[in-house]
Amino acid sequence: FDGYLKIYPQSAKENILPAVAAKEKLNLEEIIAAQHFTEPPARYSDATLVKAMEKYGIGRPSTYAPTISTVIERNYAERDQNKKLAPTEIALVVNDVLVKHFPEIVDYRFTAEMEENLDDIARGGKEWQKIIDDFYEPFAKNLEQKRKELSKKELTEEKTDETCEKCGSPMVIKMGRYGKFLACTNYPECKNAKNLNNGDKDRDGTKDSEELKKFAANFEGQKCPECGSPLVAKISKYGPFMACSNYPQCKFILNTNGTGIPCPQCGSGEITRKRSRRGFFYGCSSYPKCKFTLWGKPTGQKCSKCGSLMVESKDGEKCSNKECK
Structure with a gap:
């Protein structure tokens, strides 16, 4: 009897049990002990966050992008290496405070309802004075009370x-x-x-990431040149970096982006790795006095034809001077 199987699409991953009779004895072939853990929900990307906002009625098409950019600009979220949005420590603190003391304001249903009311006002279906009064009077009273209670x-x-x-x-x-x-x-x-010691997290929220461990191994045992304290590895949205463990008393940050190659233009600066909107590039550490730049990683070797720095390429290395052939 097929029953619901007539219309149920069978997945390639599913195993259909063979036909067996009532009270038929079956031989045990193998016991497999398998442990599974519940996976946390995937972090939002810009696209999936917009879908969630649409689902809950939060915002409108014209406000989706500005909302996301504002959250990032205020350091409440940052993009990890997979371009997913990860909350910052400050965001977690702010969220805990708002949920505890202003639960009705941070409830997505409040935002969705307010959006509907604003749409009704725009269509002429409701008077804005009553909508604002109904919201602001209790909100202002609660806000004033919290100002006295909280520090x-x-x-x-x-x-x-x-x-x-x-x-x-x-x-x-x-x-x-x-x-x-x-x-x-x-x-x-x-x-x-x-x-x-346990305060450093990678951009996916996992403590002591492999990326951070490998990076820190390159600077093991190094001391801060300003106060003598050990240097520790930290990670930001731009990647790992080394900083003084005596922060905030000492705010030394080690320049780990240097190549050790002197700038061929000014002679006093060092070629260092930098970041722009177009991606990573290499430039002089004496910027803005010296504006020498390269769009490839220098190898330290000079071109035998023109004397320009050689940079890494898919085939090995090439001259950084586009006019040199």
Whole structure:
């Protein structure tokens, strides 16, 4: 009896069980123990985020792109190496605060309903004064109450069980420009602060990524030239970099993009890897005084014909001078 199988499309991955009779004895051939874990939802790309916004009625076609760009400009999200949108530490803090204290405002149903009301106002179906009054009066009252209840310190600091080794005061986790760090609560009398060893995440949100480990291995044991503290590997939306572990007291960042090749134009600068809207390129470290650039990675060798720097190519290397043949 086929039943629903008459209209159910069979997948190539499915195995149809053979016909068996009631109470028929079957021989056990093999027991396979397999463990599976639930995969987290995939991060949004620009396209999938727009689809989700359309699904929940958030925004309109004219506001989709500006909304995404605004979120990125305000450092609430950044694109990972797969061009997916990943939330920043600041975004997680802001989200927790808003969900806890303004749950009705950050509910997507509120945004969708407001969009509908605005459309009705544009069509002449509703009066804007009543819509705004119904929203703003309770919102303003709640906002004023939260201003009295909350402080910036409560929102941006996390308590820990660590004690400051210099003065004995409790240590808290604070949010800095490059992420979270430990700081003494006795500031400014005590300015002890240190990097969080587990605070570095890659752009997909996974701690200690392979990319970061391989990068850090190249600088193992190096000290900060300004304060002598160990250098630690961090990662940003532009890739991994080495910074002083004594941040925020010391803000030294090691230039890891240098090639060691002197600039052939000015002689004083170094050819370093840079980034533009068109992608990566190589230029003089003395920019803007020297504007020498290359669109290929220099090998350090010079062309035997014209003396220009040689750059890497698919076939090995080539002259960076387009006029040289």
